[in-house]
Amino acid sequence: MSPYHHGDLRRAVLTAALDVIATDGPAALSLRDLARRAGVSHAAPAHHFRDRTGLLTAIAAEGFGLLAAATTEAVDLKDAGVRYVRFAREHPAHFQVMFTPGLLRTDDLELTTARALAGDALRTAVSQARPDADGPDARLTGIAAWSVAHGFATLLLSHNLDEVVGDRPPEDVFEALTGLLFRPA
Amino acid sequence: MSPYHHGDLRRAVLTAALDVIATDGPAALSLRDLARRAGVSHAAPAHHFRDRTGLLTAIAAEGFGLLAAATTEAVDLKDAGVRYVRFAREHPAHFQVMFTPGLLRTDDLELTTARALAGDALRTAVSQARPDADGPDARLTGIAAWSVAHGFATLLLSHNLDEVVGDRPPEDVFEALTGLLFRPA
DNA sequence: CGCACAACTTGACACTGACAAGATTGCCCG
DNA sequence: CGGGCAATCTTGTCAGTGTCAAGTTGTGCG
Numbered sequence: 001m002s003p004y005h006h007g008d009l010r011r012a013v014l015t016a017a018l019d020v021i022a023t024d025g026p027a028a029l030s031l032r033d034l035a036r037r038a039g040v041s042h043a044a045p046a047h048h049f050r051d052r053t054g055l056l057t058a059i060a061a062e063g064f065g066l067l068a069a070a071t072t073e074a075v076d077l078k079d080a081g082v083r084y085v086r087f088a089r090e091h092p093a094h095f096q097v098m099f100t101p102g103l104l105r106t107d108d109l110e111l112t113t114a115r116a117l118a119g120d121a122l123r124t125a126v127s128q129a130r131p132d133a134d135g136p137d138a139r140l141t142g143i144a145a146w147s148v149a150h151g152f153a154t155l156l157l158s159h160n161l162d163e164v165v166g167d168r169p170p171e172d173v174f175e176a177l178t179g180l181l182f183r184p185a
Numbered sequence: 186m187s188p189y190h191h192g193d194l195r196r197a198v199l200t201a202a203l204d205v206i207a208t209d210g211p212a213a214l215s216l217r218d219l220a221r222r223a224g225v226s227h228a229a230p231a232h233h234f235r236d237r238t239g240l241l242t243a244i245a246a247e248g249f250g251l252l253a254a255a256t257t258e259a260v261d262l263k264d265a266g267v268r269y270v271r272f273a274r275e276h277p278a279h280f281q282v283m284f285t286p287g288l289l290r291t292d293d294l295e296l297t298t299a300r301a302l303a304g305d306a307l308r309t310a311v312s313q314a315r316p317d318a319d320g321p322d323a324r325l326t327g328i329a330a331w332s333v334a335h336g337f338a339t340l341l342l343s344h345n346l347d348e349v350v351g352d353r354p355p356e357d358v359f360e361a362l363t364g365l366l367f368r369p370a
Numbered sequence: 371c372g373c374a375c376a377a378c379t380t381g382a383c384a385c386t387g388a389c390a391a392g393a394t395t396g397c398c399c400g
Numbered sequence: 401c402g403g404g405c406a407a408t409c410t411t412g413t414c415a416g417t418g419t420c421a422a423g424t425t426g427t428g429c430g
């Protein structure tokens with residue numbers, strides 16, 4: 001079961017890639033550099049991921065799995081949003097890659113199933129919050145909630161909220177923000 | 186004033202770059218390819234943009250300028266949001282680059298001033314909507330509105346709303362969405 | 371007219387992703 | 401227990417890229 005030479009090269013390359021992406025973005029990623037970090041030859045990673053796109057696709061699929069797991073445990077819609085933001089903060093590399101389709105093999109089976117799983121978790125949270133409105137209204141509510149959480153998370157990771165958030169936990173700011181949103185203007 | 190050989194190589198490279206980014210993302214961008222498209226030697230673009238980062242920084246700065254111009258004309262906060270979404274849809278390459286700091290020279294003067302200008306336009310729209318609440322509450326309102334619009338725009342460009350939006354103008358969907366958001370739950 | 375400067379070219383180097391072919395190692399099955 | 405077999409990894413190579421240095425060409429200005 002366990003590979004022989006390195007122990008688990010696949011995992012090693014993945015974590016090294018996540019490290020690079022989290023600090024310098026996906027553009028700074030180099031397969032040869034990852035190979036060097038793992039102490040293997042330059043072509044070894046290709047055997048596990050096929051190519052650069054394959055590696056990023058694997059990361060995205062893993063990310064959607066983690067996101068689905070986190071979201072499923074939410075007690076209500078606001079909690080789901082908080083968990084979404086927390087996921088983005090704790091797994092910035094996954095998050096960034098997940099929503100950059102230009103880097104991915106979008107028809108990959110593992111990726112599409114993981115993404116569907118995460119989508120189900122979100123829809124469940126929405127239907128719990130508004131059991132009355134099924135149909136198009138519920139779908140719009142889902143997009144609204146998703147947009148708020150996703151926008152906040154994205155702006156957070158792109159360092160556009162640094163001054164406003166300060167040293168507070170971003171999830172607290174987000175929670176305050178949602179309370180503001182669902183009040184009448 | 187006008188360059189001699191090409192006419193206006195700077196603009197030609199910029200528009201070619203925007204074209205590539207809009208269809209295949211910033212990762213697919215190659216300075217040598219842009220030079221070929223413009224019919225110049227491989228090192229010609231460097232003279233105008235210094236390097237790859239410089240080109241992307243110039244695109245981001247231009248994008249913030251365009252966004253500021255569009256947002257300034259908004260009549261109220263909802264309109265500002267609609268314009269934000271429309272900007273993302275009409276200038277997807279700019280938008281994508283603007284919010285990927287890993288690709289940019291973040292301390293570039295043109296970039297920071299253009300970004301500040303766009304920020305002012307947003308804050309003005311927020312203060313028009315809520316002239317009573319100045320202070321931290323207004324800042325939170327600004328982030329909330331920004332998050333909704335930015336999240337919707339980002340999900341739209343990453344093709345996560347394709348089925349829901351269908352062939353309707355995305356701005357209409359966004360407008361319906363905001364109406365839903367500012368009602369009490 | 372000629373001169374300084376901006377715009378562009380040519381050439382080179384290190385690095386990268388991808389592919390092909392060979393070597394090594396652990397595992398399975400007879 | 402041992403021999404083949406497949407997975408894992410290596411070595412070598414090729415085209416393409418970004419970037420730098422140095423040379424060329426055209427242009428406007430004094």
